[in-house]
Amino acid sequence: MEHIRCLIIGSGPAGYTAAIYAGRANLQPVEYCGMQTGGQLTQTTIVDNFPGYPQGVDGNQMMIELREQAERFGVDLRDGEIVKADFSRKPYVFTTDRGVELEADSVIIATGATAKYLGLPDEQKYMGQGVSVCATCDGFFYRKKTVAIVGGGDTACEEAHYLSGLCKKVYMIVRKPYLRASEAMKRRVEEAENIEILYETNTLGLYGKAGVEGAHVVYRKGESEERAYDLPIDGFFLAIGHKPQTAIFKDAIALDEQGFIKVEGQNQATNVEGVFAAGDVCDPYYRQAIVAAGSGAKAALDAQAYLSALGK
Ligand code: NDP
Numbered sequence: 001m002e003h004i005r006c007l008i009i010g011s012g013p014a015g016y017t018a019a020i021y022a023g024r025a026n027l028q029p030v031e032y033c034g035m036q037t038g039g040q041l042t043q044t045t046i047v048d049n050f051p052g053y054p055q056g057v058d059g060n061q062m063m064i065e066l067r068e069q070a071e072r073f074g075v076d077l078r079d080g081e082i083v084k085a086d087f088s089r090k091p092y093v094f095t096t097d098r099g100v101e102l103e104a105d106s107v108i109i110a111t112g113a114t115a116k117y118l119g120l121p122d123e124q125k126y127m128g129q130g131v132s133v134c135a136t137c138d139g140f141f142y143r144k145k146t147v148a149i150v151g152g153g154d155t156a157c158e159e160a161h162y163l164s165g166l167c168k169k170v171y172m173i174v175r176k177p178y179l180r181a182s183e184a185m186k187r188r189v190e191e192a193e194n195i196e197i198l199y200e201t202n203t204l205g206l207y208g209k210a211g212v213e214g215a216h217v218v219y220r221k222g223e224s225e226e227r228a229y230d231l232p233i234d235g236f237f238l239a240i241g242h243k244p245q246t247a248i249f250k251d252a253i254a255l256d257e258q259g260f261i262k263v264e265g266q267n268q269a270t271n272v273e274g275v276f277a278a279g280d281v282c283d284p285y286y287r288q289a290i291v292a293a294g295s296g297a298k299a300a301l302d303a304q305a306y307l308s309a310l311g312k
Helices: 013-024 039-043 059-072 121-125 135-142 154-164 183-191 289-310
Strands: 002-009 030-032 076-078 082-086 092-096 101-109 113-115 146-150 169-173 195-198 201-207 214-219 227-232 235-238 242-244 275-277
Touching: 002 013, 002 289, 013 030, 013 039, 013 059, 013 101, 013 289, 039 059, 059 076, 101 289, 121 201, 135 146, 135 154, 135 235, 146 154, 154 169, 154 183, 154 195, 169 201, 183 195, 275 289
Parallel strands: 002 030, 002 101, 030 076, 101 275, 146 169, 146 235, 169 195
Antiparallel strands: 082 092, 092 101, 113 242, 201 214, 214 227
């Protein structure tokens, strides 16, 4: 079985930064990049708030450059996923999606998070036929059309703003009477002429023959002003948050009630010795590329200290 000193799982800003640090520290890291190499930032447009890019940077480009930087330090970057993890004995044993087993002395979990759905049967019914969780991936298909996006956070605002540049009209479906997003993001959507915010509104379902033609929505559900109506749209986007990708770790690694990996104290250590977590997989709160990158650096330094204490 292949033996790895430092296995890194995931290739977002956290995974790549951990890889850069681990590579420079000569831990001979092997990084499994997962199904979506580069992670969530490959689905965004401009990243404006990562220090060092005065004009902003294309998310995809940033991830390509991070990958190149990891390559420069000899990181063994591999396509594919880790689908099974066994922490019951040391070294820990992992299985790839090709059925290959490998063992590792230390592990950095940086598997990130994936988009959440409302849980309506119609979301599955119209998947790829008008329902999307990625405006920057699919917005192009709705040029000059009318779309709705659900959510009132920074992601929803960012994506609504992006869609407003392509589409004739963008509705934001927001369940609260206010946007949760930052002031800058709020301003962006409020100033866009073709964005209309539907506050205190929930989606009940979608309709359409061959694809989405509209959404059944309700204003102030359960109150005296309750009003259900149909909103004609061509595309339905979701931006209601993300869930951490921790399913394969849940039996051994301590998670919080939402499924995020718990890291406690100053470092990125989990409850299992030699296993560290970084990025959105352990961050329900900040979820920023710069924070993910910072935690990736910390996780690699922690792994280095752990291995060195063991004399490995
Ligand atoms: P958030 O959790 O911040 O927002 C989720 C939004 O979806 C909220 O408005 C929430 O409503 C709504 N929502 C959740 N579940 C449902 C539901 N079942 N039905 C209807 N609406 C629902 O997630 P984001 O992805 O927007 O942001 C996550 C983190 O990433 C945040 O910290 C954010 O600041 C950050 N971020 C920063 C960016 C930037 O700075 N460039 C860009 C994107 C994200 P409610 O308010 O009622 O709970």
